[in-house]
Amino acid sequence: MFATALIVFRESLEAALFVGIVAAATRQLAGRTRWLGAGVAIGVLGALLLAFMAPRVSGWFDGLGQDIVNIVVLSVALSMLLWHCIWVASHSKDMAMQARSLGTSVQQGQRKPWALLTAVALAVLREGAETVLFVGGALTGAGASTLDVVLSIAVGVGLGVGAGAIIYGGLSRIPTKHVFATTNVLIAILAGSIASQLVKSLIQAGFIERWSSPLWDTSSLLAPDSALGTFLHALMGYDARPSAMQLASYIAVLALIYAGTRLLRRPSRSP
Amino acid sequence: MTGLPKFAAAALAASFLLCAGAYAADPEASLVIKNHRFEPTEVKVPAGQRIKLIVHNQDATPEEFESHSLNREKVVPGGTKASIFIGPLTAGRYTFFGDYNQATAQGAIVAE
Numbered sequence: 001m002f003a004t005a006l007i008v009f010r011e012s013l014e015a016a017l018f019v020g021i022v023a024a025a026t027r028q029l030a031g032r033t034r035w036l037g038a039g040v041a042i043g044v045l046g047a048l049l050l051a052f053m054a055p056r057v058s059g060w061f062d063g064l065g066q067d068i069v070n071i072v073v074l075s076v077a078l079s080m081l082l083w084h085c086i087w088v089a090s091h092s093k094d095m096a097m098q099a100r101s102l103g104t105s106v107q108q109g110q111r112k113p114w115a116l117l118t119a120v121a122l123a124v125l126r127e128g129a130e131t132v133l134f135v136g137g138a139l140t141g142a143g144a145s146t147l148d149v150v151l152s153i154a155v156g157v158g159l160g161v162g163a164g165a166i167i168y169g170g171l172s173r174i175p176t177k178h179v180f181a182t183t184n185v186l187i188a189i190l191a192g193s194i195a196s197q198l199v200k201s202l203i204q205a206g207f208i209e210r211w212s213s214p215l216w217d218t219s220s221l222l223a224p225d226s227a228l229g230t231f232l233h234a235l236m237g238y239d240a241r242p243s244a245m246q247l248a249s250y251i252a253v254l255a256l257i258y259a260g261t262r263l264l265r266r267p268s269r270s271p
Numbered sequence: 272m273t274g275l276p277k278f279a280a281a282a283l284a285a286s287f288l289l290c291a292g293a294y295a296a297d298p299e300a301s302l303v304i305k306n307h308r309f310e311p312t313e314v315k316v317p318a319g320q321r322i323k324l325i326v327h328n329q330d331a332t333p334e335e336f337e338s339h340s341l342n343r344e345k346v347v348p349g350g351t352k353a354s355i356f357i358g359p360l361t362a363g364r365y366t367f368f369g370d371y372n373q374a375t376a377q378g379a380i381v382a383e
Contacts, residue, residue, distance in 0.1 A: 007370065054333070055348040063325060063354030066346060130335075130346055134371055137332035137349065204343055206297070206356035209321055213359065214342060224339055241342045 043124025
C-alpha cells in the first residue's frame with residue numbers, strides 16, 4: 001500500500017511541479033486556467049492511450065520502442081520550452097510597457113501560449129503513462145485489494161498535486177515585478193533538465209555512446225530515491241551519476257537560452 | 272525567432288547521425304522476470320564494453336527495471352521484451368531492482 005502510493009507520488013510529482021511553475025509563469029494571462037486545464041486533460045488522455053498501447057510499443061525497434069517514444073516526447077517538449085523562452089524574451093519589452101500602462105494586468109494580445117500548452121500536455125503524458133501502466137498492473141496483480149490500490153493512488157496523486165500547489169503558492173507570493181524573471185529561470189532549468197533526460201534516453205537506447213560514463217557519484221551524499229533527491233530530480237533534473245553528455249546538454253541548453261534571450265533583447269533597447 | 276528551435280533540431284539530428292555508426296554488434300546479456308523475481312539474479316558481463324541487456328518480462332504485470340548504479344530505468348510491460356544499453360562499465364558489481372516489486376525483484380550485474 002505504502003509502496004504503491006510512493007511510486008504514484010514520484011511519478012505525479014514531476015508533472016505537478018511543471019504545471020505549478022507554468023501556472024505561476026502565466027498568472028496574468030487571460031483565459032489561462034482554461035488552456036492550462038486543456039493541456040492537463042490532453043496529457044491525461046494521451047497517457048491513457050500510451051499506457052494502453054505500451055505492450056505493443058515496447059516491442060518496436062527491437063525492444064527500444066519506449067525509449068524512442070520518450071525521445072520524441074522529450075525532444076518536442078524541449079523545443080517548446082526553448083520556443084517559449086525566446087518568445088518571452090522578444091516580447092518582454094512590450095509586456096513590461098503594457099504592464100506599466102495598464103497598471104494591473106498584462107494582456108498579451110490575442111496570442112495563446114501554445115508552446116507552454118504543448119509542453120504541459122507532454123509532461124503530464126510522459127509521467128502519466130507510467131503511472132497508468134503501473135496502476136493497471138497493481139489492479140490486476142494478486143495480493144492487494146482494489147480499495148487499497150485506489151486509496152494509494154488517491155494519496156500518491158494528492159501529495160503530488162499538493163507539491164505542485166505549494167510551488168505555485170510560493171511563486172504567487174513573489175511581487176509581480178519579479179515573478180516573470182523567477183519563472184523564466186525556473187523554466188530554463190526545466191528545459192536543461194529535459195535535455196539531460198533526453199540524452200539519458202538516447203544513451204539508454206544506444207544512440208549515443210560517447211561521453212556516456214558517469215562523471216561523478218553523489219548518491220552517498222544525496223540518494224536519488226531520498227525525499228530531497230526525488231524533489232530535486234523533479235525540479236531541476238538532479239542525477240546522482242550524470243554522464244558527461246548529460247551535463248554538457250544541460251549546460252548547452254542553459255547557455256543557449258541565456259545567449260538567445262540577451263541577443264533578442266538588445267535590438268529593442270535602442271529603437 | 273525560429274533560429275534556436277531549428278538549431279536544436281539540427282543538433283539533435285546531427286547527434287543521431289553521428290551515433291548511428293556506433294550501433295554495431297554490442298555483446299548481449301539476457302534477464303528474465305518471472306513471479307516478480309529476476310532470473311538469473313546475477314549477470315556477468317565483460318567490463319569496458321557497452322552491453323545490450325535484454326529484459327524479458329514473463330509476468331502478466333508490468334515491471335520497471337531500475338538501477339541507480341547503472342543510471343538506468345525502463346518500464347517493461349507484462350509479456351514483453353525490452354532492450355537497454357548499459358556501460359561501458361568499470362569492473363565491479365552493479366545492483367538493479369524492479370521498482371514495482373522491490374521486495375522480491377533484486378539482482379546485480381557483475382562486470383569483470
